[in-house]
Each structure stands twice: as structure tokens, then as C-alpha cells.
Amino acid sequence: MGRKRKGRDISGWLVIDKPAGPTSTAVVNKVRWAMNAQKAGHAGTLDPDATGVLAIALGEATKTVPYITDALKAYRFTIRLGQATNTDDAEGKIIAQSDLRPDDAAIKEELSRFIGEIQQVPPQFSAVKIDGERAYKRARSGEEMELAARPLWVEELILVDRPDADHVTLEMTCGKGGYVRSIARDLGQALGCYGHVQSLRRVWSGPFDAADALSIEQIEAMARTEKLDQYLRPLEEGLTDLPELRCTPEGAARLRNGNPGMVFAADVDYGDECWASQDGRAVAVGVYKAGELHPNRVFNARGGDGM
Template sequence: MARRRPATTHGAVIVDKPPGPTSHDVVGMLRRRFGERRIGHAGTLDPSATGVLVIGIGNATRLLRFATASHKSYECEIVFGVETSTLDAAGEPVTTWHMDLDPAEVGAAAAGFIGAISQLPPMVSAVRVGGRRLHEIARSGQTAERAPRDVEVYRFKVEPSDDPLVYRAVVDCSAGTYVRTLGADLGTALGGGAHIRALRRTRSGSFTLSEAGPPTEAELRTPLELVRDLVQILVSDSEAIQARSGVHLVDARYDGSGPWALVDPTGALVAVHERVDGRLRATVLPS
């Protein structure tokens, strides 16, 4: 008697990650919850960080790259006068300064980071160097040569708190921006040092905290959610059959540079089409 294959689950889950578990731990929670091994996430959050974590399940993991190439928003606190080994509150203090801060000067210095900037990935990041992640190298007591990365900061708003050395910050930035590095660099710009704490991602692309839930309760959404910010093209039933077979549909509806999400009359995602070497191709068939 043939063994029945287990049912598969495909879709998206928008998690409000709690403090403590790693992003990989959250993936493990959802694997157990949905009984599906193929699960990935868009944009790692540190164990101490909280907030929006976009998850793809089953075939929808193929769509995660469309959810990662977007801007993100964060809230955190910047603690001036102390630099830590990890640039956040989880690390050990390595250097201290006496800093007498003026709110106007702090705001002006923060405004200097708005726009296109270059950042050096911290040693505790997940960037790979020589096949190893930087945080793995750091845990072994070693360092690695790191190449700077170009990112963009759209907003960096700071305001004082009741503690003269602690400022609340709101950051809107491109994917790949290190907020901990931004906080540390602001401390350096003000003649001292700093680290961040209480980091919370409030937005990832168009996904916000208002639609996120804890790993045990967040709702399963359709795969279309992961490409909801793409231009959508409604196709007929016959066109949907063709597209699911890998046929590259070409007509006047494909305006602009793409990519485009093809949606059938029931509202289900059929495929994602992109221009590759000037030609239209079905680069993702989610089912």
C-alpha cells in the first residue's frame, strides 16, 4: 500500500517576533506549527530585537526575494557614552566617554546620515566572509576584513528621553542597513560613542506591526501577499493554464520594467514575470 504523502502548506505569515529567539528559532516554531519543512524569512532580526518578520512557507519561499528588496522602519533607543562589543545592549562595554549632549546638535548630527551612506557590517552580523558568517567568526574570537556596503537612510529622527544620555530614534532605511552601526556612528560623530537597545522593526516593505502576530497565532496568508506590492496583471483561465506551464505571455499589459504578478480570476497567484536580458520570462512559478 502506497504511503500517503503529507499535506503541504503554502503561504505567508507576518510574525511579530518576540525578544529572545533568533529568526531561525521562529522558523523552527512555524515548521512545527504547520508541519512544513520549507520555510524561510525575509530579513534577519537579532535575538534581542522584536517586530515584523516576513515568513514564506512551502512554495511561497520562492517569492521571498520580492519581500526583501524593500525599505524597512525601526524604533530603538540610542545610549550615548558607552560603546559595546556588539554595538547593542547585548554586548560588553568596551569604551566609555563623558558626553554632554545638546538635543539640537544630536538632531543635526543625525540628519547628516540621511541619504546614501556607506556602512561597515558589524562583526556580529550574518554577512558571510570566506564562507563563514561574521557572527560565527566573532564568537571564535577572531575578526575578518569586511567590505563596506552602500545603503540609504530616508529618515533618522532622534529625540531626548528623561535620561540625558538616552535618545529615542526612528529610522526608515533601505534593506541591508545596520541600525546598530547607525547608532554607533552617530555617537562617533558627536565626539564619543554609543550603542542601541530595544530595537523594534515596525515595518518591512508594506508589512506593518498592525497585521503581525506572535509565531503561535499569526494567520496564514496566501502566497500573493508576498508580492502584493508588485504590479498585478489579471489573466484569464486559459492564460493561467499557459503561464503555469511556463509559457511566457507577451502583450500590452506588460508596461514598465516589472516584475509583474500574474493573478487568475479567483485572485490566486499564477506566476511572476520579469524581464531577463530584455525578454519576458516566468521567473517564479509558485505552485
């Protein structure tokens, strides 16, 4: 028999307003301890210096993490113009400088180049793997790498503030896998003045908004108490981008055993990825085929109750 996990069998989402400093993993570990949860994970890493929405999945909700990771996200960030750094953020060493300061009109004109399906080269200091090793580890040793460009969908990129000649604040809505540091670097190059990220905040991620998030201080104050449980959000919130199909008790039983189950479908096509529910609770995620859902992720019958 396998070893039983320590902690409570608790499922759902907890949305944290991550402060600057700790890693995303450290915040996950803090929440897991505070909730005394068996299992926890997050939907989208934030750099240590970044702040904002870090959605943490507990228990059965970890099975919905890919759908939040794939969802659109919004960032508000300030770029320091006139300087390039080796990390593309304020923590790095300055490697190039310029006295040129483009005006707002020039910046807005260049922003159009970064909207839609773009190709983006990750920063040298990133978690991209090169021959099985993280790029940032090689970069720390002084190695310069040619990282392959990756596709990124940018829904929106707008100028929202110009505090002074040296700084510009932008808001971006994009898909998964985007590096805001690369946007700052590439925009600075396009403008001919260089640039790096000075501050970064994730405003929302899929259905989760910073306005509804808990601070680390709140987590610590309510740790290991029932008060914190009240902020647990249902795992179903991680599935809001997928169509919901209702199923009968018989269909739910088949789905929970990993078999195709009958569902009541409307406005879905053969082959669509959907999730099935019974009495509002998630039963399974899978592919819809001819009146049945063929499951690829199945939820524990207690997975949505938070206990």
C-alpha cells in the same frame, strides 16, 4: 523518486511579533511546526535580542520572500550614549566610554548624515561572510576584521524620544541589508560620545505591520488547529511592490508550464518585473515584454489557497 515532504502543502504568510530571546530561525521552526507546514522561511533576520515584525512565508509564498526582503522596513530603537561595545549592542563588552552627552539639537544635526544613500560597515559580530566564514565566528575568537562598507538606502531617520541624557530613541525607515547597530555605532562616533543599541524593534516590513502580528504565545495556543489557519495571509501580499498584470486562462496555462504567456498590461514598460494573476491568484513573476510575461518564478496552481 524524491522523498515526499512531511506536513501540509499550505501556502501564505504568517506575521509574527518576535519576542526578545529566540533566533529568527527558531521562530520559523516554531511556526512551521504549529502550522504543520511542509516548507517555511522568513523575510529578513532579526537579532535574538530584537523584537517586532518577522514575516514568515509558507509553501509557495517562499518564492515571494525576495520581494519582502527588498522592501522598505521601519525600526524603532534606543541608543545608549557614552559607551561603545564590541558587538555594538547591549550584549557586548564595553570597549570605550565618554562623559560627553550631546543635546537634542546636536543629535538632529548629525542624523542628516545618515539619510539617503550611505555606506555602512557591518558590525564585527555580524553574519557577513569573510573567506567563507561568518564574521561573528571570527570575532568571538578575538579577531578584529576590516569589513567592507556596503550601500544602504535610508529613507528617514528621526529622533522620537529622549528619555534621559544617556538615551535617545530613533525611528528609521530603510532598505534591505541595513544594520541598526552600525547606525548607533557610527552616530555615537560622529557625536564624539560613542553609542550602542540598547533595544530594537521592527515596526513594519513591506506590507506587514506589528499591529497585525501574532505573538509566540498565540501561535502556541492555536498550534495545529484551524484557528491558526484563519490568520494565514495570501502569498500575493508578498508581491505588493510589483505591478500586477492579469492573464487569460490560456496565458495562465502557458505561464505555469514555464513559457511566456499573454497578459493585459497597463502602466508598465518593456522589461519591467511584474506578476501575473488569474482571478486574483498569483500565477507567475517575470519580465514583461511586448504583451507577454516571461516567467522566472511560477506558482503552483494551488499555491494561493492556503491548503
